[in-house]
Amino acid sequence: MFCFQCEQTAKGTGCEVSGVCGKTPPVSNLQDELIGATIGLARAVSNTKETEATDACVEKALFTTVTNVSFDDESLKAMIACVEKMKTDLDPSAENYDMKKLWEENEDIRSLKTLILLGIKGMASYAHHADILGYKDPKVNAFFYKALVAVGSDMGMDELLPIVLETGTVNLACMALLDKANTETYGTPVPTEVPLTIEKGPFIIITGHDLHDLKLLLEQTEGKGINIYTHGEMLPTHAYPELKKYPQLKGNFGTAWQNQQKEFANVPAPVLFTTNCIMPVKETYSDRIFTTDVVQYPGMIHIGKDKDFTPVIEKSLALGGYAEDREMTGINGGKTLLTGFGHGTVLGVADKVVAAVKAGDIKHFFLVGGCDGAKTGRNYYTEFVQKAPEDSIILTLACGKFRFNDLDLGTIGGLPRLMDMGQCNDAFSAIQVAVALAGAFECDVNDLPLSMVLSWYEQKAVVILLTLLSLGIKNILLGPTLPAFISPNVLKVLVDNYNIGPISTPEADLAKLLA
Ligand code: FSO
Ligand code: SF4
Known part of the structure; x- marks a missing residue:
């Protein structure tokens, strides 16, 4: 087996004996086979035409191989058979792809293709959730085929790089679709x-x-x-x-x-x-x-x-549950959590926010979001939030927030200093807020007093990062470690163009970001 798709990958380079996540070699190999077959299906579709069934199948296959989703070889075998049949029905001449080829590629090509593949895995999960509620965006589905064909192709760096960024751009549309699906079906979140x-x-x-x-x-x-x-x-x-x-x-x-x-x-x-x-x-x-x-x-x-x-x-x-009420707390001892600060709520008080910035009451916004994970270094995020100055607002999302979401950070001008925007896909909300603030202050998003301090674990975080990069957002700090699948040359491209960097210590990073 070979897998280096998540943050906890063995030795920071790749799981080759068994998965740190618990994935066994047979399951890992079946997941590779499934992706290889899905590339075959994408080739078949590009020679013929997509259908609702191929769209749903590709979404499901990609989502199934996301970290910590499926540990079950029987269902993976069934899925491979289903993808195979669909491909053969469309175009029996379309060949599957051997994922070993990808793992053995030149490291820069492997890095870019992996960014595309992991990006569409994350995106597929969002597309799948939207699909369940009856929402589809044909551009998103069309891109899955294009990206899969690219992963199985002989493209060079110059051709792959734009597809990496396109993955981010299409994911913005996909997160917008899921936001629409969720809010139209269940209403606009309220605090x-x-x-x-x-x-x-x-x-x-x-x-x-x-x-x-x-x-x-x-x-x-x-x-x-x-x-x-x-x-x-x-x-x-x-x-x-x-x-x-x-x-x-x-x-x-x-x-x-x-x-x-x-x-x-x-x-x-x-x-x-x-x-x-x-x-x-x-x-x-x-x-x-x-x-x-x-x-x-x-x-x-x-x-x-x-x-x-x-x-x-x-x-x-x-x-039967507990015999008596059981009082539980968050990690820091808090007894309640606050959520519901999606773009609907935050933009609803935009005038208040803008006024507080103009009056100097709010000096900085931090987006501290992303996944949680087992590494001890992730205490960084708790400390960062605790040490952020009192005239700053912390926006958060995804599961990394459980490190600090029970803290009472007080309020600024009637707004809580810590605002939970939702799930990882609600990065869409954070982007909406950033764009609206940039509009209100008539500046570029990069010129706002806004810093992004992100934590990653699996492939949804990867695609959200690609979305932020595709929007031209610079100076993102990423932790707890940089991904193993980013080769030194690809990292150089990211640093040169976006000044992305690893987290260091909360004190040093706060000083840098507030300078
Ligand atoms: Fe967390 Fe898991 Fe939402 Fe990820 S629950 S780690 S980014 O799957 O999806 O934030
Ligand atoms: Fe290793 Fe992560 Fe892959 Fe699991 S998902 S096998 S932990 S790299």
């Missing part, structure tokens, strides 16, 4: 305080990014005496009017994905995984894990397309 106390009685924990699964679970648990708690990236769903109206949507359980093996260990409730970030399931809680959609783990009960959550509901009732 919402989310309790961390788990009330007594049966409950279900739901994690991942899929709002539609949560909605269906809320419908199916109505009047059953079961409470629902979000986990991880599901936290921002509390802010959507059409979801928060359900009285049994009570609060949030636990922190970010990398703590699940500890946090799920003694909980008298089932956990439903709707998207990624499932870790190898420990025996202590394996009877309580349920998966749905692309998430698959051998031996766990998988809820199929019918979305009948009865097994989860029955498990919850059988386990």
